[in-house]
Amino acid sequence: MSVSLPSLPVRELSDNWLHSPQEQSALLRRIVDRIRGSLELKVVLQTAVDEIAALLNLQRCYFFWCFEDTQRVQVVCEQLLDDGRSPLLGYYALADFGLWAEAIARGQLVGQPGTPESRSWGASPLLGESLADYLLVPVRGQDSSLGYLVCLRESSGCWLPGEVAFLQAIAQQLEIAIQHAQLYEQVHKQAQRERIVNQITSQTRQSFDLETILTQAIGQLRQALAVDRCIVHLVELEGEPDLSVNDDDSTAQDPAFRRKHLYESCHPDFPASVEDFDTHGPITQWVVQHRRRVVIANVDQDERIGPDNEEYCKAQIRSSLVVPVQTREALYAILYLNQCSRVRFWSMNDQKLAQAVADQLAVSIQQAYLYAQIRQQAAESAAQAAHLKATLQELRATQAQLIQSEKMSGLGRMVAGLAHEVNNPITFIYGNVPYIDAYLQDLVQLVKGYREACPNPPLALRALEEEVDVDFLVRDSQQILTSIRIGAERIRQIILSLRNFSRLDESHRKLVNVHEGLESTLCILRDRLERVEVVRQYGELPRVECYPKQLNQVFMNLLMNAIEALETQPGRSGQIDLRTELVMSPESHRALIRIAIADNGPGIPPDIQPKIFDPFFTTKEIGQGTGLGLAICYQTVVTQHRGSLTIQSLPGQGTEAIIELPVRLVQAIAPRQMEAQICCPDAAVSAQIS
Structure with a gap:
């Protein structure tokens, strides 16, 4: 929408481009290409101003932002062909535009026809009386x-319609370039915020020394926001330990200065102000009372401070941004960002960065307080704390052991009983299937004999034969017997898995070549691996002391899981990586072999990863899986071989199973002696899921 202007005579131009659509398109493309040549917002705007000023032979060309909330404008770019005109970069009141202020705030097109009766601006910082022709074209950026x-x-x-239309076309393309530049700037500033917050987080993890954390944080924040002073004031909390330095140690250091409960980083052009800082000043009291952020563009105009405040005058503070450093539980500190060289209007990015740093500092201070409390309590009762810790660990271990033992004992009895009860009747079924098959074949032969001996049976017998449909009965009986045989075999395999789960078959441990076990397992599965590429990265391994049969079963289960995962992605080439290497345990300093089996399948969803070692847990369809494969793997590796089994998986990036086994077994549990023990994630010894 644009402001309506009086009807004006058309002014003739000598420029041919105005009357040639082809030349206009070429000019527009050239200007747009130059505008889009950078992702820096200032460069984009300055390029647009320079191009438009040169094309239209303007005496002056500006770009300004309009802030309706503060009723101000900010001139950010200019091009002056009038050498006698002073630069106008900076902030101005929207009211300086007189009667046009309302139209500007609404984003309307504003044009000056050049006639005395229509000049209603009055004195303006942007428009001079000597210039008769002006045009203001709105440009929308990101976030309105x-x-x-x-x-x-x-x-x-006056401005010709073709000129106005051409400028509006440039403005439309400029809007796109501005939005791209603003998005780039937003991402850059977000990355800057994250970088500073991550640095503070890293410092917190490295040390609980609050002085180091605070001085480095305010120094980084001051440089990132280009402020003249940055102060953090620790609020004294009742009952909390004193973490500040003593007054005797309050020697100034560059760039950070400190006093009890105060830390400051300031620009070299300004001296330290912590000695004159009033910890009970009006802004401090307001933040303590309201626990909200304070944004002050001009301290002289803030009624809480005023132009005669001695503290602010000594520190030469002209603008201030004050942020509480707090959690939901308590206010730990107050962060002051002060601009002394000029009046500053704090942007939302300034406020977001300061708030992000304040939030992280709150966590750091809280952790420092907790750390100091722990150290203080430990110093007062070190022996008692050690005794309580040992007792607590013993109780937890005993409790976990009792719960796990009882749970696994009951599970083992249930599995053994179930396997026994199911095995007897299924043996009857499975054993009688061949007899039924033989009897059926005999009956079929008998029927054939009757048919040959009596090709023309009586009508009643022929009607009965058609009603019974002997041929169908013969065919269907064979299919029924096949189904019975398959179902019985499936039940037998389930019973075998249950028996293996409750008590592995007896075997002897011996020294074996792990690579031979992997290759024999791959040989067994070669029919399932026809469309899967197997990549071997075998390291030099010694012979390993283990139970080879049980370890091969682990390889079988893990490889089957990988193959089945790849089969869910028929349109994608499958790959299984086998990697072995010899490593040293950082805890026990003993030799371990590491076996990694990785696939490029769909991965395991995070919500089911904690359950994958639970007995009977499966994501397969009913009848397709028992849910005991990984449980047996974990039992074999962890309990029997004293190793570790880790599953690492990310959705869409595949799954990797990592087995670590000691080269020599120490106090290993033989299969005959080992009860079924599958550890859930909340047990004392849990599977590692990452």
């Missing part, structure tokens, strides 16, 4: 931000 291209020139005519 509003800017204007301001074109001014000496002319006795």
